[in-house]
Amino acid sequence: MKELVFVGLGLHDEKGISLQGIEETKTANQAFIELYTSVLPCFSMQRFEAIVNKLVHIISRHNLEEENGAVILNAAETGKTVFLIPGDPFIATTHVALRIEAEKRGVRTRIVHGASVMSAIIGLSGLHNYKFGKTVTIPFSENSSKTPYEVIAQNKRLGLHTLCLLDINADEKRFLSINEALTLLVNIEQKRKEGVITRDTVAVGVARAGSNAPTLKADFVKDLIRYDFGDPPQSLIFPGDLHFMEAEALVTLAGAPERLKRLAK
Amino acid sequence: MKELVFVGLGLHDEKGISLQGIEETKTANQAFIELYTSVLPCFSMQRFEAIVNKLVHIISRHNLEEENGAVILNAAETGKTVFLIPGDPFIATTHVALRIEAEKRGVRTRIVHGASVMSAIIGLSGLHNYKFGKTVTIPFSENSSKTPYEVIAQNKRLGLHTLCLLDINADEKRFLSINEALTLLVNIEQKRKEGVITRDTVAVGVARAGSNAPTLKADFVKDLIRYDFGDPPQSLIFPGDLHFMEAEALVTLAGAPERLKRLAK
Numbered sequence: 001m002k003e004l005v006f007v008g009l010g011l012h013d014e015k016g017i018s019l020q021g022i023e024e025t026k027t028a029n030q031a032f033i034e035l036y037t038s039v040l041p042c043f044s045m046q047r048f049e050a051i052v053n054k055l056v057h058i059i060s061r062h063n064l065e066e067e068n069g070a071v072i073l074n075a076a077e078t079g080k081t082v083f084l085i086p087g088d089p090f091i092a093t094t095h096v097a098l099r100i101e102a103e104k105r106g107v108r109t110r111i112v113h114g115a116s117v118m119s120a121i122i123g124l125s126g127l128h129n130y131k132f133g134k135t136v137t138i139p140f141s142e143n144s145s146k147t148p149y150e151v152i153a154q155n156k157r158l159g160l161h162t163l164c165l166l167d168i169n170a171d172e173k174r175f176l177s178i179n180e181a182l183t184l185l186v187n188i189e190q191k192r193k194e195g196v197i198t199r200d201t202v203a204v205g206v207a208r209a210g211s212n213a214p215t216l217k218a219d220f221v222k223d224l225i226r227y228d229f230g231d232p233p234q235s236l237i238f239p240g241d242l243h244f245m246e247a248e249a250l251v252t253l254a255g256a257p258e259r260l261k262r263l264a265k
Numbered sequence: 266m267k268e269l270v271f272v273g274l275g276l277h278d279e280k281g282i283s284l285q286g287i288e289e290t291k292t293a294n295q296a297f298i299e300l301y302t303s304v305l306p307c308f309s310m311q312r313f314e315a316i317v318n319k320l321v322h323i324i325s326r327h328n329l330e331e332e333n334g335a336v337i338l339n340a341a342e343t344g345k346t347v348f349l350i351p352g353d354p355f356i357a358t359t360h361v362a363l364r365i366e367a368e369k370r371g372v373r374t375r376i377v378h379g380a381s382v383m384s385a386i387i388g389l390s391g392l393h394n395y396k397f398g399k400t401v402t403i404p405f406s407e408n409s410s411k412t413p414y415e416v417i418a419q420n421k422r423l424g425l426h427t428l429c430l431l432d433i434n435a436d437e438k439r440f441l442s443i444n445e446a447l448t449l450l451v452n453i454e455q456k457r458k459e460g461v462i463t464r465d466t467v468a469v470g471v472a473r474a475g476s477n478a479p480t481l482k483a484d485f486v487k488d489l490i491r492y493d494f495g496d497p498p499q500s501l502i503f504p505g506d507l508h509f510m511e512a513e514a515l516v517t518l519a520g521a522p523e524r525l526k527r528l529a530k
Contacts, residue, residue: 015285090388100517113385115378123355252365
C-alpha cells in the first residue's frame with residue numbers, strides 16, 4: 001500500500017512518541033526521521049531504534065530541501081513509510097509541501113499527532129488557552145525584525161496574551177535565550193516608545209517545556225531580563241489582561257510577585 | 266514522595282498516550298482518569314488498564330467539582346499519583362485550580378504532555394499555525410452567544426484564521442455538529458448583516474481529528490452546511506487571508522474548489 005504516515009515525537013526525548021506512533025513505526029517498511037525543525041534535548045537515536053526495533057534513516061534539511069523529499073516519496077510509493085518529526089508534525093509548516101506532493105502522487109497520507117510546544121507552554125503557564133492571540137517567533141538579532149513587537153502590541157490592545165517562540169538553529173545548536181529576546185524587544189521599545197514592553201511590563205519565561213524539570217518564571221521585565229533559566233529551549237509569554245485565576249496561577253506556579261494579583265480583573 | 270503527575274491521553278483511543286505517560290502510570294502508587302472535559306471516541310478502559318498494568322479510578326465531574334479534587338489530593342499526599350486527562354492536560358482550563366491547590370499543599374506537580382486538539386486541527390488543515398488569532402468555542406444553541414461571531418470578525422479584520430471548537434457534553438454524549446454551528450452563525454449574520462459569514466464565505470470542517478480516518482472538507486458555507494462529516498467530534502476553521510501555499514493545501518488536502526486559489530495572496 002502506498003502510504004506515508006507523519007508521526008510526532010513530542011518534546012523532549014525518545015519517550016515523547018505515542019504508543020500508536022511506535023506501532024506505526026514498527027509496522028512500516030521504511031522509517032525516516034528529521035531533527036532540524038525543532039530540538040529534542042535528550043533524544044537518543046540508539047535508544048529510539050531499540051524501542052521501535054528498526055533502523056531509522058536521518059533526513060537532513062539539505063536532503064529534504066534540495067531533493068524535495070524524493071527519498072521519502074520514493075519509499076512511500078513502494079510501501080508503508082513513516083516520517084518522524086519533533087513535536088506535532090505540522091506545527092512547523094516545513095512539511096506541508098511534502099504532504100501535498102505525496103497526495104498528488106496518489107500516496108495516502110496520515111498523521112499520528114504528538115505533543116506540540118505551543119500547547120505545552122500554554123499549559124505550563126496556567127494562562128487560559130482561549131485568551132491567546134496570534135503567535136510570533138522572535139528571530140536572532142542579525143535578522144532583526146519589528147514584527148514581534150507589533151504582534152505583542154496588537155494582541156495587548158485586544159487584551160490577549162502573546163506566545164513568543166524563540167529562534168533556534170538546530171543544525172548549529174544555537175538557541176535564542178529569554179534574556180536575549182527581552183533585550184532585543186527593550187531595544188525596539190527604546191526606539192518606538194509605544195509603551196508595549198517597558199521595565200515594568202510582566203512577562204513569563206518558560207525553559208525546557210516537556211522535560212521533567214521545566215523552569216517557569218513570571219516577573220517584571222527589569223528582573224526577568226537577568227533571571228537564569230538554564231538550558232534551552234526557551235520561550236516567552238507576554239500576558240494581556242489577566243483574569244484573577246490566571247494571576248493566581250502565575251504567582252503559585254511561576255513565582256510571580258504577589259502584587260501581580262492587584263493587576264488582575 | 267508527594268507528587269501529582271498530570272498525563273495527557275491524546276485524542277482518540279488508549280494508544281494516544283506517550284511512552285513516558287505509560288511509564289509514569291506504571292510506577293505510580295495510584296492512578297485516576299477523567300473522561301468528561303473532552304471525548305476520546307474509541308478509548309477502552311479495559312485495554313488501557315492492560316497497557317498500564319494497573320487499576321485506574323474514574324473521576325466524574327461531580328467528584329472533582331463537589332469535592333475540589335480531595336480524593337486525588339489526598340492520594341498525592343501519600344505518594345506518587347497520576348491523573349490522566351484527554352488531550353494535552355491544561356488546554357482545558359478545568360484542572361489549573363487542582364494543580365494550584367496541590368502546589369499549595371507542598372505536593373510537587375509535573376506534566377506529561379499529550380497531543381492537543383488545537384494543534385491537531387491546525388496541522389490537519391495545512392494552514393499556517395502563526396496566522397491563527399484567538400480561538401473560540403461555539404456553544405449549543407440554548408446557550409446562544411454572539412461571541413463566536415465577534416471573534417471571527419475581529420480575526421478576519423486582522424487577516425487571521427479562527428479555530429472554532431464545537432461544544433460537547435461528554436456526560437450526555439451530545440456534540441455540536443459543523444452543520445449546526447454553521448446554521449447558528451448564519452442566523453446571527455442575518456441579524457447583524459456585517460458580512461462576516463455569508464453563503465460565499467470559505468470555511469474548513471474537520472471531523473475526528475486524531476483518528477486514522479479524519480474528514481477534512483473546505484468549501485463555501487452554502488455547500489459546507491449540507492456536507493456529511495460523519496461521526497463527532499467536529500471542529501471548524503474560518504480562514505483569514507490565504508497565502509498561496511495555504512490555498513494549495515486546502516485544494517489538495519481538503520477538497521476545496523480550485524477557484525479558491527484565485528482568492529489567495
